[in-house]
Amino acid sequence: MPVREEVTTAATETAQEYAGGADRPLGAFGGLMAGYGGAVCAIAGAARLTGRKVAEPTPWDVALCAGATHRLSRLVTKDAVTSPLRAPFSRFKGTTGPAELEEEVRGSGARKAVGELLTCPFCTSLWFATGFAAGLVFAPAATRLAAGTLTALTVSDLLHFARSRAQRAAGE
Structure with a gap:
């Protein structure tokens, strides 16, 4: 048996054993990881080719980007307004909280893998932080302007939740 067939057979068997009967598109997940790795390499290559210096981020940059990454990941993966982005890969199930939707990933293979990415704020956070x-x-x-705007939205969300909680506590 040629080496390529052996590797393909071993990968298929490993994926089936791992999934245990569930639909876990490991190959498609591998493709997403390769795409992410390729994007990081392209960014690093472009920085080198253009002579960009990579400065160490300040604590302010880290805090700003953390707030922005949080808000953007929730916006893309849970917000009703961005549901058209997720619709080809997911199915509406209901709401999970204020201004957030619950969706079920659909399809198989690459469609399912992209659906998993687009409905998971933890998964998209890596991409947005990068x-x-x-x-x-x-x-x-x-x-910094974009990150500042998104971080302001994050703080605004927290204030909305705090006000709502205070109003409920005052009414009890």
């Missing part, structure tokens, strides 16, 4: 890091290298002022 985007903000790249932005700080190539367009720091615009990145």
Whole structure:
């Protein structure tokens, strides 16, 4: 048996054993990871080719990008307004809280893998944080403006929740 067939057979068997009968598209997940790795390499290569210096982020940059990453990941994966982005990969199930939707991933293979990514704020956070890091290298002022706006939304959300909780406590 040629080496390629042996590797393919071993990978298929491993994926089936891992999944235990569930639909876990490991190959498609591998493709997403390869795409992420390729994007990081492309960003690093572009920075090197253009002579961009990679400065160490300040604590302010980290805090700003953390708030922005949190808000953007929730916006893309849970917000009703962004549901058209997720619709080809998920099915509406209901709501899970204020302004957030519950969706079920649908399809198989790459469609399911992309659905898992687009409905998981923890999964998308890595991609968005990387985007903000790249932005700080190539367009720091615009990145800080965008990150500041999204971080302000994060703080605003927290204030909305605090006010709502205070109102419920006052009514009890």
